[in-house]
Amino acid sequence: xxxxxxxxxxxxxxxxxxxxxxxxxxxxxxxxxxxxxxxxxxxxxxxxxxxxxxxxxxxxxxxxxxxxxxxxxxxxxxxxxxxxxxxxxxxxxxxxxxxxxxxxxxxxxxxxxxxxxxxxxxxxxxxxxxxxxx
Amino acid sequence: xxxxxxxxxxxxxxxxxxxxxxxxxxxxxxxxxxxxxxxxxxxxxxxxxxxxxxxxxxxxxxxxxxxxxxxxxxxxxxxxxxxxxxx
Numbered sequence: 001x002x003x004x005x006x007x008x009x010x011x012x013x014x015x016x017x018x019x020x021x022x023x024x025x026x027x028x029x030x031x032x033x034x035x036x037x038x039x040x041x042x043x044x045x046x047x048x049x050x051x052x053x054x055x056x057x058x059x060x061x062x063x064x065x066x067x068x069x070x071x072x073x074x075x076x077x078x079x080x081x082x083x084x085x086x087x088x089x090x091x092x093x094x095x096x097x098x099x100x101x102x103x104x105x106x107x108x109x110x111x112x113x114x115x116x117x118x119x120x121x122x123x124x125x126x127x128x129x130x131x132x133x134x
Numbered sequence: 135x136x137x138x139x140x141x142x143x144x145x146x147x148x149x150x151x152x153x154x155x156x157x158x159x160x161x162x163x164x165x166x167x168x169x170x171x172x173x174x175x176x177x178x179x180x181x182x183x184x185x186x187x188x189x190x191x192x193x194x195x196x197x198x199x200x201x202x203x204x205x206x207x208x209x210x211x212x213x214x215x216x217x218x219x220x221x
Contacts, residue, residue: 026161029168030199073158083165 004127006035006120009042010134014062014077017045017052020133021080027129028087035127037120039094040101042134045077046093047107052077085111092120140181145205147217150178156213160188164196167218171202174220179205182216189214 005027007020024034038046045052053059066076075083085091092115093108105114124130140149153170155163163184174180182193190207193216197204203219 022161025165029161029164030196032199073155073162087165087168 003031004033004035004123005129005131006037006124006127007131007133008120009036009038009045010040010132012041012044012052013055014052014065015054016042016133017077018080020131021077021084022074023131024089025080025084025087028084028089032129034089035092035120035123036089037092037094037115039097040134043093043097043101043103046091046109046112047103048109050077081109147179147205149181149217150174152181152183155182155184155186155189157185159186160192162186163189164192167193167196168200171200171218171220176220178220180218180220182218184214184216185212186214189216193218 005024007024009016009020020036024036027034044050053062054065070076074080081091091109091112093103093112095114095116098104098114108114138149140147151170151174153166155166158166163182163186167180167182170180184193186192193207193214194204196202197218201221203221205217205219207217208215
């Protein structure tokens with residue numbers, strides 16, 4: 001596995017929300033420096049109190065999936081996010097998207113930084129693993 | 135932490151702690167293992183109990199990446215037992 005990993009998240013549904021967190025948390029547990037960059041619809045996932053839902057009609061099954069995950073020890077989205085932050089995962093919100101979608105810095109969960117494309121791309125160039133989840 | 139002496143595959147180990155990760159699925163055993171390893175001192179032995187099928191590959195991979203030593207891995211029915219020496 002890599003020493004440095006970057007992930008771009010561009011969608012805000014529950015599945016797209018959980019996947020980068022699981023990968024980021026696991027990588028961080030293995031000593032990898034992880035940077036996760038949220039853009040477009042993914043940016044909402046960094047706001048306080050967000051409760052992402054499964055896409056389309058499957059939104060009705062979100063609670064069931066969360067219940068099944070909790071049974072095997074995988075926490076809900078908010079708790080998983082906190083654990084990732086504790087493990088040292090770096091979270092970034094796309095500055096431009098925040099402007100487009102009217103998200104203020106005060107809406108963001110504590111610990112999340114704001115970043116632009118160039119700064120993120122520099123991190124990506126230094127990473128062995130670059131993933132796009134969206 | 136008190137050690138308790140156990141013998142695994144003929145090696146006498148002074149086990150310092152047990153992490154019970156039974157019932158947890160990937161990646162939670164790894165996440166908890168990482169947290170627990172940070173609480174322990176260098177040279178201590180951690181016993182990890184796990185029944186996640188992926189753990190057979192996950193735990194050795196984690197040890198190889200982080201520099202902790204996997205002393206032994208065994209199976210007791212569905213329970214996987216790992217003995218890890220903290221670096």
